[in-house]
Amino acid sequence: MIYFNNVTKVYDNDAVALEDVNLGIEAGEFVFLVGASGSGKSTMMRLILKELEPSRGNISVNGVKLGAIPRRYVPKHRRNLGCVFQDYKLLPNKTAAENVAYAMEVTGQKRRAVRTKVPQILDLVGLKDKLNAFPGQLSGGEQQRVSIARAFVSQPPILIADEPTGNLDPETSVGIMQLLHRINHIGTTVLVATHDREMVDVMRKRVVALEAGRVVRDKVRGGYANEV
Amino acid sequence: MRSNNWGFFLREAVKNLRLNLLMSVTAITTTAVCVMILGAALLVSAHLQGIIRNVGQDVTITAFFPENASQETIDDTLSSVQGYPEVSESTYVSREEALDRWKETFSDQPDIASSVGSDVLPASIELQLNDPRDSGAVAEKLRSEGFEEGDLNYPQQTIDNLNWFTGYMVWALRVATILFLIASILLISNAIRLSIFARRKEIEVMKLVGASDTFVRTPFVLEGLVQGLIGATLAAVVVVWANSAFVNWAQSYLFSVSSESINAFGLMLTLIAVGVLIGVAGSYFSVRRFLKV
């Protein structure tokens, strides 16, 4: 589903964010990407979104080599990827429902489909009472639920989340992780970057650890730290 | 682009206009002021050209007799002038008739009407020509009859004076118009860019959830179109109104200004089209800078 082949990313200021990364994630997997701040997690996410280009190596997502996608087809590529961010990235002038609807509208879906699907998906993430609330009127956890609803509303085959619980308290975080877990259960490939140690330890999923831009560990049913 | 998107784009554009009211007002005001200046420049040059045209079509030459001219001289001149082939009609206006005309012209302004006596206004001869282009030749003949240049009043004189003046005026206006157009495009796209810059994070998010450039750009361009339309329409209404007020005023003071020099409807359409074009182009190019995510 997602393959990194000898990927190196050097930013313009010569900061080496990723060095010779090889990684394969198969369809239906749930993978934690862990590592200290600055270890290169967000860079991997942005490469997958084709927000950045790798300096060396190649990446393929959904069977498509990203290097071969022309600029005008990037939006199409992104519609196959649900994405969730630490800072939610909701549109401030749109209500919860409108934010979710926007992700359907960009794909040109019919108004009727949008109107039935949006309340359903917001109900699914536990926000059926907040359809018309603006992001500023929602708590962090609620905003993150809206953003997950938006990422998932078109049922993309892959969902990537960059520190989705980074700004949330532990209890709220559990709810968010459960949501991602459920999305994975219905067949979506999920990649979550985090440095939430407890969460990773509790969930016993595949863990890929980055250190200074290198993959230092890749363990099925792993924990956050190196275990003996 | 699917057709069912257009409702969405329009709703987005209108909503954005409301939400960014201050920015919209700035862009609309800027457009209005710039279009007004453009309109004023177009008006002035159209009127100047209209005046020249009117004067050029004038077929009347007036020759004023000197104060001490004897009745004999006057009669001699009259009979010789009536023989000019270019002249279709000649009228002698005596001092008394000149005074009557003066009083009639200013009948609603008694102060002016009674300000002159019959000894001030000279007698004159008015010649109607068959062709206004002969006025120079006829003036030449009159000079050989003994009239001084200062005693003659013929269109070529006025045209020469006007041409000297309007030659500079039209050039100055052209330069000013071009400068103002450039300035207004800069001002307006700057106003739009500010409003878009404030929303660059939104654009980034839109692109991350898979919106195409066109999808992100269209509501902004519609917004620019609406801003340009409102601003330019306001300006066009003001310009056309000011024009008719000016024409009325000028005509009441007997300037040879004609309302026909300007096609008010065409002027309005031109100004609105310019405003809309600036609004659309301004937002198109301003958004483009933020689409590279």
Ligand SMILES: Nc1ncnc2c1ncn2[C@@H]1O[C@H](COP(=O)(O)OP(=O)(O)O)[C@@H](O)[C@H]1O
């Ligand atoms: N836009 C950027 N320009 C330059 N350097 C960057 C940029 N983004 C990240 N980096 C650098 O790349 C490295 C990895 O960053 P990042 O991928 O954000 O790590 P993480 O998400 O794991 O905290 C860091 O050293 C960071 O300073």
Ligand SMILES: [Mg+2]
């Ligand atoms: Mg990060």
